[in-house]
Amino acid sequence: MIVDSKKKESSRGKESQKEEGEGEEQLGFSGKSGSNALKEVLQFKVVYWGPGESGKTTNYFRLREKFDGVKLNKGYSIETTDGRTLWQDSVRLSFYLNLAKVKYNVITQIVTATGQERFLSTREYVLDGADGVVFVADSDPDKMEQNKRSFRELTSFTRDQQIPYVIQLNKRDLENPISIEDFKKGLGLPQSEAYEDGSLVVYPTVALEGESVRQCFEDLMIQVIFDFFRG
Numbered sequence: 001m002i003v004d005s006k007k008k009e010s011s012r013g014k015e016s017q018k019e020e021g022e023g024e025e026q027l028g029f030s031g032k033s034g035s036n037a038l039k040e041v042l043q044f045k046v047v048y049w050g051p052g053e054s055g056k057t058t059n060y061f062r063l064r065e066k067f068d069g070v071k072l073n074k075g076y077s078i079e080t081t082d083g084r085t086l087w088q089d090s091v092r093l094s095f096y097l098n099l100a101k102v103k104y105n106v107i108t109q110i111v112t113a114t115g116q117e118r119f120l121s122t123r124e125y126v127l128d129g130a131d132g133v134v135f136v137a138d139s140d141p142d143k144m145e146q147n148k149r150s151f152r153e154l155t156s157f158t159r160d161q162q163i164p165y166v167i168q169l170n171k172r173d174l175e176n177p178i179s180i181e182d183f184k185k186g187l188g189l190p191q192s193e194a195y196e197d198g199s200l201v202v203y204p205t206v207a208l209e210g211e212s213v214r215q216c217f218e219d220l221m222i223q224v225i226f227d228f229f230r231g
């Protein structure tokens with residue numbers, strides 16, 4: 001099922017809003033309610049985590065746009081005057097998930113942590129109650145130390161809780177981005193492209209253009225939802 005969802009994503013290239021809800025009866029994230037009977041409402045919290053200025057807030061804005069019309073609230077974004085996240089960004093998204101002919105209404109709170117080093121204590125608070133994490137790393141080779149530090153911070157906070165996460169390597173449009181191979185080495189990740197369940201070890205993205213932002217989010221949601229049903 002996970003593989004199907006990836007095929008769908010790659011065949012449509014850059015995600016387009018109008019295809020939402022079409023032909024997604026088996027497994028699909030859709031703004032439309034469709035014809036299956038609604039079974040349950042599920043609620044989750046997803047946190048975007050990563051070093052300062054890696055693109056967490058940009059991911060958040062792109063997701064908010066892509067799920068336009070199914071947002072439950074307008075969401076907010078609290079920034080310092082220079083555009084850095086002061087506290088957090090937060091929005092609640094609602095979409096439908098059809099799994100084996102059963103329809104679920106999934107309500108997900110999306111929160112971004114501030115990457116600023118001086119706000120360590122508020123960052124930890126943002127992770128409270130998280131069901132899934134997207135780690136947003138920076139492709140700038142000079143930011144590798146910050147990527148590592150932030151990843152270590154995340155794993156130390158989440159070690160005991162086994163929260164599902166995906167790793168996003170953002171800003172692939174930079175002129176001299178770090179190679180995916182070097183990035184994986186730096187973070188101690190396997191060199192293979194995907195795990196056995198089909199999810200990618202690293203998701204290359206250009207959040208600025210919305211590229212792969214949604215695929216990354218949906219693949220995490222699949223893990224979060226499977227985790228929930230596994231109990």
Ligand SMILES: Nc1nc2c(ncn2[C@@H]2O[C@H](COP(=O)(O)OP(=O)(O)OP(=O)(O)O)[C@@H](O)[C@H]2O)c(=O)[nH]1
Nearest residue numbers: 052053054055056057058084085115171206207208
């Ligand atoms: N070239 C490029 N720039 C990007 C991309 N994504 C984000 N940026 C830029 O990187 C800068 C920081 O982006 P934010 O989304 O504010 O980063 P953040 O992770 O929320 O930062 P903090 O809240 O300060 O931790 C902004 O100038 C973005 O426009 C990308 O894919 N490519």
Ligand SMILES: [Mg+2]
Nearest residue numbers: 056057084085
């Ligand atoms: Mg931010």
